[in-house]
Amino acid sequence: METNVKGMVEEMAGNAQAMAGDALGDDSMRLTGRAKALCGSSQRLAAHAACSARDTISENPLAMLGVALGLGFAVGALWASKHH
Secondary structure (H helix, E strand, O other): HHHHHHHHHHHHHHHHHHHOOOOOOHHHHHHHHHHHHHHHHHHHHHHHHHHHHHHHHOOOOOHHHHHHHHHHHOOOHHHHHOOO
16 A cells, blocks of 8 residues: 555656646656656556455465466476477
């Protein structure tokens, strides 16, 4: 939850900086603000994905174990095919 709030604050600060850059005609400030806003947005999305994954794992641990085994097998098969 803390990461979600930090991301929201960073996104809002970035949007404010981008608007100030637009108002002042400063492209550097505007682009920096937009980058900061995107960083905050991605931080919020990552926090949300982590919470969803945690909930899914706690509700269906055997299904998640199967997914992990399948992914491990797929990665191993790809790795082995590249080395032959």
